[in-house]
């Protein structure tokens with residue numbers, strides 16, 4: 084079928100939105116190669132018509148004249164347009180001598196957030212990592228969710244076995260450090276949070292939000308607890324203490340599968356509400372009430388997100404969230420915190436049910452700072468020093484894929500400088516932005532509307548089970564490779580096949596490898612099957628489609644290549660453009676577990692020991708200065724949608740929120756310019772005075788600062804905003820997960836006087 088209909092007739096297409104974790108189904112009206120309009124797909128089995136302004140703005144993204152459509156190659160200091168062949172020859176020339184001389188670790192790789200929403204980059208970067216080993220792997224995960232993944236990996240055995248709140252059935256939702264009214268949910272795939280929260284309250288349930296700011300979510304909640312930033316672990320430990328002390332612990336069905344309860348009881352005993360109250364800025368009585376409400380609710384779920392993870396105790400706070408789910412009998416039961424069962428790609432549906440190897444953690448250390456490896460990566464906060472510091476293992480070349488670390492990671496001024504000192508840098512990205520401007524070669528993938536879509540990650544984090552697939556809305560222009568082909572061609576260079584490697588042959592090799600793994604893996608639904616038969620059955624497809632088909636068909640709902648003829652295949656998803664609903668979440672204990680013990684390891688020694696560090700924080704004086712936190716807005720997405728006109732319009736959003744008492748003390752008024760200073764940097768931002776923020780706390784969103792030279796984002800540059808990560812300290816980490824402290828950064832604020 085010719086998707087770009089030359090006859091210019093209007094047509095309707097369906098596509099899952101690839102922007103955020105809500106994964107809304109979209110309905111697009113198109114004419115020829117043009118998008119006429121985008122709205123929510125009412126018939127989508129999961130999102131039911133919900134859409135936000137960013138989904139609608141995919142039209143702007145598709146049409147954006149600044150979006151790169153051709154590779155860029157640096158010639159005489161300037162990035163100029165080049166052919167795909169020229170670009171790959173330049174990569175061969177610039178990169179391979181460095182690797183030959185210094186080894187693979189000389190290439191650092193940073194993978195950014197959109198790659199988790201892009202089937203091609205997600206699946207094919209795995210191929211790249213399987214065929215090219217470097218220790219120097221980094222990603223946005225260490226400025227985001229790694230604390231939760233580490234905690235869940237230790238408790239349940241795989242890093243994506245993250246319990247999600249069963250919002251559609253729960254009677255009580257305790258939410259910490261998350262603002263799904265703006266973010267649309269994270270590690271919690273739940274389109275239309277507002278509607279779900281409304282129904283929760285209509286059936287008599289309660290929503291409680293813990294956040295130093297009266298966020299959009301706190302505004303629709305039954306109760307808002309404005310704690311001091313960085314103290315969630317203390318609050319959660321104290322809630323656990325109350326549950327034990329008042330004899331309210333009831334494990335329910337999880338009891339049979341849980342070990343370490345006594346250790347937890349003993350370890351949290353010292354965190355009484357009275358002790359933590361001054362630090363949390365929450366009265367002891369409120370802590371007790373929260374514990375009692377949680378214990379007494381018919382069903383309840385505790386959920387924590389970025390405000391809890393990007394703090395000095397991120398992993399411990401994330402652990403305690405699920406400790407509370409276990410202690411109140413809410414883990415793995417309807418209305419509690421449950422494990423989705425994804426149709427494909429989930430490690431907790433693979434291998435032997437109920438037992439596994441657990442996760443890899445702290446297996447080696449970074450060269451300069453000695454920071455521990457976490458789930459195969461080093462903290463991105465170490466990236467600059469690994470580039471700057473000479474010696475064996477130094478990063479001399481960098482690959483970035485769908486990432487903008489120059490805005491998104493701590494002490495970004497230092498990192499920007501470091502990027503300039505690289506011998507070679509390659510970016511796979513479709514904008515010339517604050518990061519890619521440093522590159523020697525930029526390779527742009529096609530418009531998202533020219534790529535197919537199957538969510539690899541988010542069905543593993545979703546409030547219902549479902550399977551949905553979108554074919555490309557448009558065909559890419561002739562000669563324009565898909566992102567999977569770009570990555571495979573790069574693999575060809577990296578493994579020594581040169582810039583003209585046979586991409587198709589590499590793809591065949593990759594799938595053959597996956598089929599082999601599936602038939603050889605004990606516990607796989609394909610164990611013992613003939614690999615030739617499986618390969619033949621999926622052989623007509625190419626690229627991500629073939630991998631998705633293999634994963635779906637061998638997955639828990641799959642047709643198992645004939646063994647379950649009624650099961651799902653990619654073809655059955657193609658025949659259902661609004662998706663297949665696989666039902667409400669169901670209890671999965673003990674089969675979901677992949678821990679070595681086959682139990683929920685509720686008291687991992689690393690986390691129990693960290694409670695000593697947490698207790699020590701009680702001895703530190705509560706800071707008298709200001710603490711900086713972040714926030715999100717529904718019309719913005721991290722650092723990269725600011726060039727889209729329909730999103731960019733409206734009031735200036737990159738403002739410093741300041742409580743009236745702080746504003747008065749500092750002599751600042753609405754609209755004044757404030758200078759904000761931290762240990763590592765200083766920026767200027769306009770002030771917005773509001774009582775929605777806790778006194779002593781200021782809030783500035785991240786992802787702004789589009790006024791660097793050498794970028795090509797004309798709309799964004801009109802209102803560049805301020806880069807808050809100039810203030811974030813690259814030395815401040817949660818030591819267990821290597822994740823940066825991005826919330827609760829000590830700062831000083833003063834009136835800015837123009838020199």
Ligand SMILES: Nc1nc2c(c(=O)[nH]1)N[C@H]1C(S)=C(S)[C@@H](COP(=O)(O)OP(=O)(O)OC[C@H]3O[C@@H](n4cnc5c(=O)[nH]c(N)nc54)[C@H](O)[C@@H]3O)O[C@H]1N2
Pocket residue numbers: 194195196197198201204223226227228389484485486487488490491492511512513514516528531713714720721722723784785786807808811825
């Ligand atoms: N201070 C502070 N800092 C933060 C945060 C915070 O809350 N506070 N949040 C952190 C979090 S949660 C995250 S996830 C990170 C995000 O950090 P990053 O992932 O590094 O950055 P993004 O802003 O998401 O930039 C995405 C880049 O991918 C490109 N891109 C978009 N779609 C595609 C695609 O389909 N293919 C390719 N190849 N490229 C694409 C865009 O052009 C852009 O350059 O920021 C983190 N930084």
Ligand SMILES: Nc1nc2c(c(=O)[nH]1)N[C@H]1C(S)=C(S)[C@@H](COP(=O)(O)OP(=O)(O)OC[C@H]3O[C@@H](n4cnc5c(=O)[nH]c(N)nc54)[C@H](O)[C@@H]3O)O[C@H]1N2
Pocket residue numbers: 103104196227259260261262263265266267268269293294295296298310311312313314315388389390391394712713714715716717718719720721722826827
């Ligand atoms: N519109 C929009 N949607 C997005 C994104 C976006 O940039 N824009 N980014 C996407 C990404 S990559 C992610 S990871 C998710 C994140 O999704 P969420 O985790 O929901 O993130 P935020 O909306 O930043 O909400 C975090 C809240 O934590 C609060 N907070 C700060 N410090 C603390 C603290 O110490 N303790 C507590 N309890 N709260 C604190 C902040 O005030 C803020 O209200 O959103 C995703 N969705």
Ligand code: SF4
Pocket residue numbers: 100101102103104105106107133134135136137138139267274
């Ligand atoms: S909430 Fe908005 S950005 Fe997120 S998936 Fe839905 S339409 Fe896309």
Ligand SMILES: [Mo]
Pocket residue numbers: 196223227
């Ligand atoms: Mo994120």
